[in-house]
Amino acid sequence: MRYFLAVVDAGTFTAAAEAVRISQSGVSTQLQKLERELGLALIDRSARRVVLTPAGERLVPHARAAIAAVDDVAGAANDIRGLVTGMLRVATVTGMVWQPLFDALATIHTRHPGIDLRLHEGPSGDLIAQIRDGTADVALAAWVGATPEAVQTSVVFDDPLVAVVAPGHPWATRDRIRPAELARTDLISLVRGTGARAALDALLVRAGTSAEPRWEVSSPAYVQMLTSRGLGVGIVSATTARDWEDVVALRIADERARSQLGIVWKRRPSHAAQALLHLLEQPQTHS
Numbered sequence: 001m002r003y004f005l006a007v008v009d010a011g012t013f014t015a016a017a018e019a020v021r022i023s024q025s026g027v028s029t030q031l032q033k034l035e036r037e038l039g040l041a042l043i044d045r046s047a048r049r050v051v052l053t054p055a056g057e058r059l060v061p062h063a064r065a066a067i068a069a070v071d072d073v074a075g076a077a078n079d080i081r082g083l084v085t086g087m088l089r090v091a092t093v094t095g096m097v098w099q100p101l102f103d104a105l106a107t108i109h110t111r112h113p114g115i116d117l118r119l120h121e122g123p124s125g126d127l128i129a130q131i132r133d134g135t136a137d138v139a140l141a142a143w144v145g146a147t148p149e150a151v152q153t154s155v156v157f158d159d160p161l162v163a164v165v166a167p168g169h170p171w172a173t174r175d176r177i178r179p180a181e182l183a184r185t186d187l188i189s190l191v192r193g194t195g196a197r198a199a200l201d202a203l204l205v206r207a208g209t210s211a212e213p214r215w216e217v218s219s220p221a222y223v224q225m226l227t228s229r230g231l232g233v234g235i236v237s238a239t240t241a242r243d244w245e246d247v248v249a250l251r252i253a254d255e256r257a258r259s260q261l262g263i264v265w266k267r268r269p270s271h272a273a274q275a276l277l278h279l280l281e282q283p284q285t286h287s
Contacts, residue, residue: 001063003030004042008060009135011050064134071270087116088272091130091139093194093261094121095219098156101140104279108272115272123193131264137273142195142261144202152269154280155262159237160255161199164223164247166230176251177233179207186232187213188223195259200235203257237261 006016007027017024035042042056052060071086088108092101109117122130128148130136140156147153163177171177183204190197204211213235215226220240227234228246237259241249263280265273 001034001067003027004034005060005063005067007031007043007050008052008056013050061133068134068268068270072268076271086114086270086272087118088138088270088276089118089120089136090276091120091122091127091136091141093124093127093139093141095190095221096121096140096261098140098261100280104276107279108276112272112275115275123191124195124198125193128264131266134266137266137270138276139264140261141264142198142259144195144198144259147260148264150267152265152267153262155260157237157239157261159239159258159261161196161203161235161252161257161259162238162241162249163252164227164234164236164241164244164249166228167246167248168230169233169248171233171250172248174250176253178253179203179257180209182233182235182252183207183209183211186215187211188215188217188226188232188234189213190220190223190236191216191218195261196236196240199237199257199259203252203254206254206256 003016003020003022003026006020007013010016010019013024013027017027020027031043038059040055040059041053042059044051044053074086090101090105092098105117105119108115120136124141124143127136127139127141128143128151131139131151141148163171163182165171187200189200192198192201200213215232217223217226220236223234223236224241224244224247226232228244234241234247238249241247263277265277269277
């Protein structure tokens with residue numbers, strides 16, 4: 001079943017073989033063995049890339065649950081021996097730098113060398129979906145409005161949006177900006193999939209405009225550099241702009257213009273994930 005899931009997640013037999021560190025023929029042989037034992041065809045081998053049969057699609061969540069249960073037994077045994085092992089797949093929204101996460105990763109790396117620790121970036125929506133389908137264990141992701149369903153969460157920041165401008169910008173001496181004014185200027189925003197961008201899109205809809213940002217960038221640092229050079233008005237969370245010294249942050253006259261960023265994890269976290277969550281010391285959770 002591990003090899004079956006490796007093929008599903010990697011998309012090709014070659015990539016799956018690299019992921020599980022055995023030969024491609026070994027992966028294929030084990031998958032054929034599983035199909036014989038189950039009496040089902042799981043993979044459509046007539047396609048160039050891996051395509052699941054209807055039976056394969058239905059089996060995936062059950063296979064993930066079975067592997068998680070086996071890992072729970074192994075994790076419990078390791079706890080008894082004072083060890084924490086297993087794979088820990090951590091994800092963070094693109095461009096986000098939250099020091100406690102990286103401090104916790106460093107501690108895990110030092111204290112638990114038996115953990116196969118992985119980290120990747122991506123849009124928040126994709127990361128939350130990965131937690132739900134079991135391809136990621138813990139994520140630092142953002143959302144707007146309702147708390148994501150079918151996962152555990154703990155809010156790190158609940159922030160209003162701010163508009164940031166260069167010191168020489170005509171708005172630099174003002175206290176706040178109306179949403180309708182933002183629709184008539186060159187906006188600098190993060191890409192879709194980030195909490196700040198989702199909050200900005202919702203803000204513009206409430207303002208009755210279909211305006212789109214002129215500048216779309218993947219990192220808050222890019223927003224700062226473009227804004228400080230007078231190329232437009234940046235839209236980020238208040239926490240993101242808190243330490244920026246070369247721009248002026250202005251309030252936006254819409255109390256609903258805010259986003260949340262937090263820790264997201266599976267309802268049944270692995271022992272390795274629990275070790276990381278313990279280090280992050282999140283006191284409140286929501287399901």
